[in-house]
Amino acid sequence: MRTAPILMAQEIERIKAVYAHRQSHALYSFFEPSYRFLAQEREHKLLQALSKRGFWQLENARILEVGCGTGAWLRDFIRWGARPENLWGVDLLPSRIAEGKRLCPAEVTLHCQNSANLEVPDGSFDLVLQSTVFTSILDAEMKRLLAKEMIRVVHKDGLILWYDFHVNNPANPDVRGVGKSEIKQLFPNCKVSLRKLTLAPPIGRRVAPISTLLYKALSQIKPLCTHYLGIITKL
Numbered sequence: 001m002r003t004a005p006i007l008m009a010q011e012i013e014r015i016k017a018v019y020a021h022r023q024s025h026a027l028y029s030f031f032e033p034s035y036r037f038l039a040q041e042r043e044h045k046l047l048q049a050l051s052k053r054g055f056w057q058l059e060n061a062r063i064l065e066v067g068c069g070t071g072a073w074l075r076d077f078i079r080w081g082a083r084p085e086n087l088w089g090v091d092l093l094p095s096r097i098a099e100g101k102r103l104c105p106a107e108v109t110l111h112c113q114n115s116a117n118l119e120v121p122d123g124s125f126d127l128v129l130q131s132t133v134f135t136s137i138l139d140a141e142m143k144r145l146l147a148k149e150m151i152r153v154v155h156k157d158g159l160i161l162w163y164d165f166h167v168n169n170p171a172n173p174d175v176r177g178v179g180k181s182e183i184k185q186l187f188p189n190c191k192v193s194l195r196k197l198t199l200a201p202p203i204g205r206r207v208a209p210i211s212t213l214l215y216k217a218l219s220q221i222k223p224l225c226t227h228y229l230g231i232i233t234k235l
Contacts, residue, residue, distance in 0.1 A: 011139035012114060016092050018136070018174045027205070034204035037215050042163065042229065045197060047080065049231055053159060058082040061126040064153065065089045066115035066146065067133035071100035074108055084108045088125070090115050116145040120153055128154045129161040134186075135175045143178075147186035151234065160187070162194070162230030183230065191233045198227040 030036050055061065058081040065073050068089030078084055084107035091097050097112040104110065113119075115133070128150045137143045150160050167177045184192050199207075199219040208215045218224055 011137065011142050012092060014138070014174075015136055019093055019096075027201075032205075033208035033212075034199075034201065034215070037208055037212070037219075038198055038201070038204065041219060042197060043076070045195070045229055046161070046163075049229070050159075053231065055127065055159065060086070062086045062124065063088070063127045063129070064118075064125040065129045065131070066150065067091055067130060067136075068100060068110065069093075069096050071104045071108065071110065073129060073131060074100075074104055078105070088120075090118065116142060116149050118149055118153055122152050123155045123158075124153050126155050126158040127161060128158065129163075131163040132165065134178050135164050138174075138176055143186060151187060151190065154234070156234055158233075160190075160230075160232035162232060163197075163227060165198075165227045166196075167226050178228075180228070183228070183232075187232050189235050191235055192230060193232070194228045194230045196222045196225040196227070197229045198225055200224055200226045 026032060028035055030039065050056065050058075058077060061082055063074070063077055063082055063086060065071075065088070068074060068091050071089050074087045074089050077087060084105040087104075087107075088109045088111070089097075089100060089104075090111045090113050091100070092112070092114065094112045097110050100108075100110045130146075130150065134143055134146070137146070154160055162183065165175075165177050166179045169175055169177075178186075180192075180194055183194065198204075199215065203218065203224060204215060207218060
């Protein structure tokens with residue numbers, strides 16, 4: 001019988017292999033209308049949520065992104081007012097961290113490591129973000145450990161920010177949707193606030209080039225939205 005550390009090591013290698021072969025796609029370009037609308041809506045709703053919870057000035061906020069890739073979200077936080085020296089990102093792939101260091105200001109701290117085992121003190125960050133990371137993890141124990149680590153490193157008055165899809169993608173067996181009940185199980189003794197967001201991409205890609213108004217109208221129909229935008233706080 002395989003032990004938990006072996007299973008986790010295998011899961012880490014699986015994730016590395018999947019993402020090492022995943023190339024940048026034109027569908028995720030800001031010149032693609034549906035992705036542009038997706039990103040604009042997500043930015044608006046996230047900044048609205050942060051402001052509502054008192055994070056309308058990010059100058060002194062310490063921010064961590066787990067599974068940061070090349071640091072696109074971290075660069076967004078800089079645009080929103082965060083200081084580069086207060087930003088941290090971790091990712092499993094050395095190539096993505098190397099590209100992130102090329103694209104981000106030198107003051108941003110980027111590490112190639114497992115986010116489920118961070119070498120920082122408890123309560124180090126005001127904001128801890130994950131974006132489409134948990135759906136890429138198929139091993140339940142690894143998801144549990146990552147969530148536990150995110151809870152550990154966020155300040156008692158800080159926020160965990162969640163953006164991920166809650167439905168399965170039948171065309172991609174390497175990901176699995178994470179629903180509301182699972183999120184609540186992953187973050188026990190926390191308040192979990194979720195809102196459905198993001199028009200299902202297959203629909204959005206068809207509609208966006210035709211009509212901005214139709215895209216925005218459909219994105220308000222929650223059964224057509226595939227992601228959760230979440231704010232998670234310690235109780």
